[in-house]
Amino acid sequence: QSALTQPASVSGSPGQSITISCTGTSSDVGGYNYVSWYQQHPGKAPKVMIYDVSNRPSGVSNRFSGSKSGNTASLTISGLQAEDEADYYCASYTSTSTLVFGGGTKLTVL
Amino acid sequence: EEQLVESGGGLVQPGGSLRLSCAASGFSFSSYTMSWVRQAPGKGLEWVAKMREDGNEIYYVDSVKGRFTISRENGKNSLYLQMNSLRAEDTAVYYCVRGGARYFAFWGRGTLVTVSS
Numbered sequence: 565q566s567a568l569t570q571p572a573s574v575s576g577s578p579g580q581s582i583t584i585s586c587t588g589t590s591s592d593v594g595g596y597n598y599v600s601w602y603q604q605h606p607g608k609a610p611k612v613m614i615y616d617v618s619n620r621p622s623g624v625s626n627r628f629s630g631s632k633s634g635n636t637a638s639l640t641i642s643g644l645q646a647e648d649e650a651d652y653y654c655a656s657y658t659s660t661s662t663l664v665f666g667g668g669t670k671l672t673v674l
Numbered sequence: 675e676e677q678l679v680e681s682g683g684g685l686v687q688p689g690g691s692l693r694l695s696c697a698a699s700g701f702s703f704s705s706y707t708m709s710w711v712r713q714a715p716g717k718g719l720e721w722v723a724k725m726r727e728d729g730n731e732i733y734y735v736d737s738v739k740g741r742f743t744i745s746r747e748n749g750k751n752s753l754y755l756q757m758n759s760l761r762a763e764d765t766a767v768y769y770c771v772r773g774g775a776r777y778f779a780f781w782g783r784g785t786l787v788t789v790s791s
Contacts (some may be wrong), residue, residue: 610719
């Protein structure tokens with residue numbers, strides 16, 4: 565049950581696009597199309613932004629998109645806005661029927 | 675409106691026990707896998723345990739196996755986490771979450787558990 569690997573931080577200017585990576589193994593990210601992404605603002609509960617690799621829940625902006633290649637999943641945020649500044653976590657279903665999170669990425673909007 | 679409200683957190687000494695509760699409303703509780711996810715102060719998210727809607731499949735993260743027990747009462751729309759033999763490293767905000775089969779769809783606000791002497 566090792567955590568998935570995410571960059572500690574990413575940054576971008578308003579209007580730009582950024583991508584956050586999430587690397588696992590063939591026993592989690594690479595083995596299932598069950599990768600999800602969560603946004604967490606300080607002091608708040610996390611909120612799902614992407615599920616099943618690339619699906620957006622109702623109400624989530626289409627500026628958020630997800631993809632996967634091999635053992636690495638990615639979250640892309642286009643047209644960066646100040647309110648996107650937050651921590652982002654990926655998660656994946658695993659071969660032992662458990663779930664594992666990434667270590668989290670702090671997004672700074674410059 | 676969907677709601678998950680956790681309770682039962684607090685300060686407990688190492689080796690002690692605590693029972694967390696989660697009251698669900700606004701959705702069909704008995705139709706969903708439910709999970710507990712925790713976040714240590716200043717740290718990332720860690721999935722702790724999950725239970726399928728019928729209670730027949732239960733899973734735990736290795737670090738809590740044998741110490742924590744997840745349970746639910748569908749008739750009361752409630753989820754529980756019994757935590758025994760608590761350690762300092764169990765200190766965290768514990769979130770009750772709808773989901774866990776594939777992803778975590780909806781989160782409560784969390785309850786803080788502090789293990790300290």
